[in-house]
Amino acid sequence: xxxxxxxGIRKSYGHLQVVHGVDLDITDGEFIVLVGPxxxxxxxxxxxxxGLESISGGEIRIGPRTxxxxxxxxxxxxxxxxxYALYPQMTVAQNMGFSLKMRRVPHADILRQVRxxxxxxxxxxxxxxxxxxxxxxxxxxxxxxxxxxRNPSVFLFDEPLSNLDxxxxxxxxxxxxxxxxxxxxxxxxxxxDQVEAMTxxxxxxxxxxxxxxxxxxxxxxxxxxxxxxxxGFLGSPAMNFFDGxxxxxxxxxxxxxxxxxxxxxxxxxxxxxxxVLGVRPEHIVVDAQGVPAEVVVVEPTGSETQITARLGxxxxxAAMHKRLTAPPGSTLGFRIDPANIHLFDGETGARIP
Amino acid sequence: MRSPFMSERASAYLFLAPGFILxxxxxxxxxxxxxxxxxxxxxxxxxxxSFAGADNLLFVLSDRRFWTAFGNTFTFIAxxxxxxxxxxxxxxxxxDRQMPRAVLYFLRLAFFLPVLVATALVSLVWQLLYSTDLxxxxxxxxxxxxxxxxWLTNSRVAMVSIVILDVWKHVGFFMIIQLAALQGxxxxxxxxxxxxxxxxxxxxxxxxxxxxxxxxLFCVTYATITGLQVFDSIRILTQGGPGDATIxxxxxxxxxxxxxxxxxxxxxxxxxxxxxxxxxxxVQWRIGRRMVAQ
Ligand SMILES: Nc1ncnc2c1ncn2[C@@H]1O[C@H](COP(=O)(O)OP(=O)(O)OP(=O)(O)O)[C@@H](O)[C@H]1O
Ligand SMILES: [Mg+2]
Numbered sequence: 257x258x259x260x261x262x263x264g265i266r267k268s269y270g271h272l273q274v275v276h277g278v279d280l281d282i283t284d285g286e287f288i289v290l291v292g293p294x295x296x297x298x299x300x301x302x303x304x305x306x307g308l309e310s311i312s313g314g315e316i317r318i319g320p321r322t323x324x325x326x327x328x329x330x331x332x333x334x335x336x337x338x339x340y341a342l343y344p345q346m347t348v349a350q351n352m353g354f355s356l357k358m359r360r361v362p363h364a365d366i367l368r369q370v371r372x373x374x375x376x377x378x379x380x381x382x383x384x385x386x387x388x389x390x391x392x393x394x395x396x397x398x399x400x401x402x403x404x405x406r407n408p409s410v411f412l413f414d415e416p417l418s419n420l421d422x423x424x425x426x427x428x429x430x431x432x433x434x435x436x437x438x439x440x441x442x443x444x445x446x447x448x449d450q451v452e453a454m455t456x457x458x459x460x461x462x463x464x465x466x467x468x469x470x471x472x473x474x475x476x477x478x479x480x481x482x483x484x485x486x487x488g489f490l491g492s493p494a495m496n497f498f499d500g501x502x503x504x505x506x507x508x509x510x511x512x513x514x515x516x517x518x519x520x521x522x523x524x525x526x527x528x529x530x531x532v533l534g535v536r537p538e539h540i541v542v543d544a545q546g547v548p549a550e551v552v553v554v555e556p557t558g559s560e561t562q563i564t565a566r567l568g569x570x571x572x573x574a575a576m577h578k579r580l581t582a583p584p585g586s587t588l589g590f591r592i593d594p595a596n597i598h599l600f601d602g603e604t605g606a607r608i609p
Numbered sequence: 610m611r612s613p614f615m616s617e618r619a620s621a622y623l624f625l626a627p628g629f630i631l632x633x634x635x636x637x638x639x640x641x642x643x644x645x646x647x648x649x650x651x652x653x654x655x656x657x658x659s660f661a662g663a664d665n666l667l668f669v670l671s672d673r674r675f676w677t678a679f680g681n682t683f684t685f686i687a688x689x690x691x692x693x694x695x696x697x698x699x700x701x702x703x704x705d706r707q708m709p710r711a712v713l714y715f716l717r718l719a720f721f722l723p724v725l726v727a728t729a730l731v732s733l734v735w736q737l738l739y740s741t742d743l744x745x746x747x748x749x750x751x752x753x754x755x756x757x758x759x760w761l762t763n764s765r766v767a768m769v770s771i772v773i774l775d776v777w778k779h780v781g782f783f784m785i786i787q788l789a790a791l792q793g794x795x796x797x798x799x800x801x802x803x804x805x806x807x808x809x810x811x812x813x814x815x816x817x818x819x820x821x822x823x824x825x826l827f828c829v830t831y832a833t834i835t836g837l838q839v840f841d842s843i844r845i846l847t848q849g850g851p852g853d854a855t856i857x858x859x860x861x862x863x864x865x866x867x868x869x870x871x872x873x874x875x876x877x878x879x880x881x882x883x884x885x886x887x888x889x890x891x892v893q894w895r896i897g898r899r900m901v902a903q
Contacts, residue, residue, distance in 0.1 A: 308800050329806030341797035345819035354815070355805035402805075 258319025258332070258409040259284040259442060260305060266313035267300050267466075275300055275466045277314070285440045287433075291453040292463035293489070298446040301463070302412050305444060306335050319409060329358070334403035335412040338419065340395045342387040348398050349374075349383040352405045359406070373405040376435070393424045400432070404439065413445040417452065429456060450490050454478070462486050480598075484605035487534050487598055493562060496540070496572035498533040499602065510599075513568035515547045518594055530602030537562065537575035539596040546591035551582045565590065640883075647876035665877035669865075675878065677853045678861035684768060685775075685857065686836035692776035694828045697783030702813065704784070705791040717788075720781035728778065732845035735774045736761070739846065761847050764854035771855060774842055779835075783828050790824035791817060826897035830890055837886050858882050 260282040267275035275297045282288050290298045303309040305316060307328035316323050323331050334355075342351050352373060353366040361369075374380050377397050387395055396416060403411055416432075417425045433456050436443055447453055453460050454474045462469045462477065462485070470482040474490075481487035487495045502519075503511035510517045510533050517533070542563070549567040556562075556579065563574045565588065574590060582588055599608040615623075650661040669675050704716055723731065738744050739760035747757040760770045794817055802812045818825075840859040843849060849856035849864075856864075862882065866875025 306800075306804060308803065328800070328803045329808075333804065335801070335804050337797045337801065339795070339797055341795065341801040343798065343801070343816060343819075345822075346815075354802075354807075358806040358811060402801075 259286070260410060260444065261317040262301075262305075262314065263317075264314035265301065265304060265311055265316065267297070267304060267309065268312045273312075273466065275304075278463075278466075278468055280461060280468065280471065282442060282444065284442055287436050287443045287445065287456060287458045288461060289453040289457035289459075290444065290446045290461045290463060291448060291450060291489075292469075294448060296463045297466040298448070298463055299414055302335075302414055302444060302446050305410075306333055306412050307331050331410075332408050333410040333412055334406065334408040335414070336396075336399045336403050336416045338415045340387075340399040340419075342395060342398055342402070344387055347384050347386055348379060348390070348401075351387070351398060352379075352402045355402070355406045369405050370401075373401045376404065376438075377401050392419055392421075393428070396420060396428060400435070404435070404441075407441075409442060411441050411443040411445075413443065415447055416445075417447070418449075432456065450492065454490065460490075462489060464489075480607070481534075482607050484532060484534065484600040487600070487607075491536055493537045493573045493575060495534045495536050495598070497600075498535075498567075498570055498572070500531065500533060502531060510597075512570075515568075517592055517597070519597075519599070520594065531608065532600040532602050532605075534598035534600060535572075535592050536596065537573045539593045540572065540574035541576060541591050541593065542574065542580065542588055543591040544589045546589035548587045548589050551584055551586050551588055553584055554580065554582055563588070643876045643879050645876075646872050647880050648873075650873045651871075653870045661873055665873040666880075668874055669877045669881060674853060674856070675861055678856045678858050681768065681854070681856055682837060682839065682858045685772060685839055686833055688769070688772040689775045689779075689836045689839070690829055690832040692772060693779050693783045693832045694787075694825065696776060697780050697828065698787050698825065700780065700784040701788035701791055702817075704788055717785065720784050722781070723778045724782045726778075728841040729845060731778050732774065732842045735777075735842075736846055739770055762851050764851045767847050767851060767855045771839075771842055771846060774846070775836075775839070778842075779832070783832065786828060787821065787824060790821040794820050823897070823901050826893065826900065830893045830897070833889055833893065834886055837882065837889070858885070 260280075262278050262280040262282075265275060265278040266273065278301060280288075290301060292298055300309060304311045305318075307323065307326065311324060318331055318333065343354065346354065349367075349370050352370045356366045356369060370383070371380070374383055377400060379394075379397055379401055382390065382394060382398070387398070390398065396419070399416070413432075417428055420428060429452055432445075445452075445456060457474055459471060460474055460477050461471050464485050470477055470486045472480075477486060477490055481490065481495075484497065488497070498510075498512050500510055500512040503509045503516055508519050510519055510531065512533070547567065549565040549572075552564040552566055552571060554561065554563050560575050560577050561580050563576075563580070563582070564571055565574065566572075567590070600606065601608055647665050648661060648663075650659050650664070651657070652659075700720060704713065738746050741747060741757060741759050741762060744760065746760065750757060758766060761767050798816055798820070799812055802816045807815065838859055839857045840863065843855050843857055843860055844863075847855045849860050858878070859882065862875050862878040865871050865878055
């Protein structure tokens with residue numbers, strides 16, 4: 257087992273730079289989730305850790321050694337690919353044992369290790385099948401089996417669940433997490449699914465355009481997003497943003513049209529003129545004494561009710577656990593909980609403390 | 610949408626017609642004619658035709674020269690298939706890597722160009738290269754203080770010389786096909802192999818080769834079928850000689866039909882050739898299917 261250190265990692269394809277200096281310390285045994293929108297460089301970063309992609313600058317350390325020039329097969333890592341990449345002409349057992357065979361492990365030991373890994377994942381009955389004879393979920397499991405069989409220091413996953421149906425995805429997500437709790441192997445997991453990120457990660461790394469936006473535990477990121485991008489990326493339904501300005505003699509109120517929301521003390525000092533107010537849907541409540549807004553649509557999801565409404569030309573979403581109906585076009589009163597608001601700089605998007 | 614002029618079915622036949630008529634005139638009719646001829650005897654002075662039954666077939670099967678041609682052809686096939694498919698695969702593996710596009714195009718063209726030139730033309734050039742006294746091959750051998758080789762007149766060497774020409778001419782074709790197959794291998798499979806610690810050779814042996822095996826087997830079958838039909842190069846380089854050392858099945862057939870002007874015997878030989886092609890293809894297909902199924 258080993259930690260992973262990334263120091264100023266850069267990647268360019270020709271003149272196009274796609275990763276701009278990433279620094280990250282992953283401690284031994286940690287489950288790190290890389291998350292971000294499509295094309296932000298998650299896979300590229302993961303593949304550089306794996307050694308499948310050369311790095312254009314910086315240093316990668318796995319455990320005590322720098323692996324910049326170490327071949328993928330010698331980095332003591334295992335990777336689960338999005339399409340699983342099972343060898344089609346080999347049986348499940350041969351797929352799982354291939355890395356051991358390449359390391360000249362004696363045949364009897366290969367057999368034993370493959371059986372042990374198969375038992376962990378419930379693959380015992382599939383060992384003699386070929387990949388084409390397996391369902392998508394079984395293939396995914398074999399790909400994981402192939403990764404755990406040789407007990408590497410680091411697991412790398414690149415969107416391993418994206419080819420599964422919704423139910424299986426949830427189930428497998430739980431299993432991967434349980435597997436990690438059992439094996440405690442350092443894991444770097446790429447996904448663009450924020451639910452996976454929130455539920456699985458010890459720490460989440462949010463990436464955007466080849467840069468790290470924020471690193472932290474899921475709740476840290478959820479409760480104190482460092483900037484508007486992170487705030488909008490994590491959480492479903494997404495955080496509401498209101499463009500507005502500061503008002504009141506001391507700038508202690510957020511002014512939206514002809515409504516004003518009091519800000520927590522201390523915020524106004526650092527506040528520039530143009531600010532964005534962020535509120536999560538669950539922190540907006542329906543209250544007859546609140547600010548009246550026009551209802552656009554009411555969507556019951558069963559466990560909660562989501563209301564989209566319009567206020568001063570801006571739409572926002574509120575989510576609540578009580579059931580409620582209101583016809584589109586009607587007016588409801590809404591109240592924002594001042595303790596749970598986020599302020600961001602209107603220009604840079606950075607959080608204003 | 611319905612055609613305003615004719616039914617869909619009729620237009621389908623119309624579109625198929627040119628290809629089908631060509632096939633009819635150039636392949637099916639001649640094949641049936643050959644079958645008919647093989648059962649007859651044509652008097653070459655009066656052009657009188659009489660029914661001969663299995664006489665022609667029996668004559669061919671009891672002709673020692675036919676069996677020489679038969680053996681030669683399969684010797685040729687064994688060497689030419691190994692050379693064409695094997696060397697083609699080796700070249701494909703060497704070319705299947707990151708390289709500037711221009712270099713890749715140049716290499717592909719360089720190896721493929723001989724495929725496009727008529728065999729007869731190529732054979733005439735190689736005849737000059739192979740010439741014992743004036744040929745460039747022996748010139749360089751002598752420069753290296755090696756003895757001259759009687760490329761086309763030594764009965765042990767002549768067949769090898771023909772194979773060398775054949776491989777030079779056709780290897781590009783087999784390279785291109787196998788290169789395309791190699792480039793069709795999903796990248797993640799190779800990457801998984803690298804992560805599993807397999808080296809270049811192991812990745813080829815355990816991942817790439819099994820993946821492209823169906824294509825390699827297709828190449829073997831294709832090379833075998835064309836090998837069974839070898840003719841132009843032999844006719845120009847050695848005329849089947851020295852002695853009958855390089856006579857092939859098609860040459861035998863040609864000589865019987867047009868040299869000895871015995872259309873019946875030539876047709877019978879052609880039919881045996883057809884049977885040989887059918888049997889070889891079937892056997893290779895069976896073996897291939899079993900190998901690929903693994
Ligand atoms: N071989 C390549 N040549 C040029 N650009 C590339 C290459 N591979 C990736 N890129 C670019 O690098 C950027 C990052 O790609 P990457 O695959 O890492 O994104 P990602 O975050 O994994 O996205 P996704 O969620 O869609 O998988 C993209 O803009 C992509 O276009
Ligand atoms: Mg990706």
